[in-house]
Amino acid sequence: MTPTFTPIDLQTWQRRDYFYYFTKMMPTGFTVNVDVDITATYDAAKLAGYHFNAVYLYLMTRLISEQPEFMIAQRGKQLGYYDHLTPSYSVFHEDDHTISGIWTDYNADLAVFNANYEVDKTQYSDQHGAVAKPDQPENAYMINMNPWLHFNSYTPLSFNGLPNFLPVIEAGKYVLQDDRRTMPVSFTIHHAVADAWHVSHFFKKLQEALNKPEDWLK
Template identity: 85%
Template structure:
């Protein structure tokens, strides 16, 4: 997919004052951790022949693309937003327990995206090092899954001081509660671009989609 970047007019942007406050006066980000019920979508994905992880990547990326506040970035001095994001995630190497970063081109069609994911996994699974797949696009955001740990809180920390307004999302190991599969999802975002309402709205959409895979998992 072609990536489009739309500049933000700071003179008319509704969030201008909040952006200034949370970047200049009180630089702030926040993290939210929510347990979601993945039972229906997990079962539907398996029945359709998909692994759950690429389905998770696709669904999260699609929902993010519905909210422009989660796609804001800075090009030089120009602030703007993309029309979609690219999921960047980690491959785990069983032989030495290390991870390598890769990314998969997003497509609105799940089957097409899944084919891209499987091709990337096949090509780069044996390549070790911090970065296995080069040329990560500028609209890539961090999304991962920790299948070994069901956590109550996960807060990624950045130490480079660079502006990063794209979300960071991490899922954890699901557990069985009352015959339901419950999975923790961590969402971290810069307060300059989003408030609690935006993240709450995202999780409402996520749970609704997870409950109704027949509407999107073809």
């Protein structure tokens, strides 16, 4: 899907003052870590023949697309919104324990997205190097899963000083207790574009969707 970029009018934008404050006066980002119950969606995905990672990438991207504040980027000096994001994630190489970055075009139809995901995994899983799939689109955001560790906190750090207003999402290893699967999810965002309420609202929607996969996993 080709992304649409809608410019933001800074003169009328309601977050103008906050954007200035958190980029110029006190540059700030924050991370929220939440344990989510994935039991219903995990079981439904397996029953439907989907790999859970594909469903995870799809659902996160779908929910992000419902909140414009998570799709803000800067083209040159122009700030604006994308209409959707593209998940950029890593594949793990068992032979040398390295990772390579790939991406899959988002599609609102889970079956189509899953098919694209399977094609990308098949084509690029054996290609080593930092970037396995080239030509990453401009609306790509970083989302990954660490299946080896159930963490309490995960905070990605950027050292290049460049503005990045898109979210960074990381999931950890789920734990099974009393027949329930609980998975940690870390959500990092620049404070210039979003506040705690926005991220809290995202996690509320996420848990509701995970509890009722019959509403969206078809």
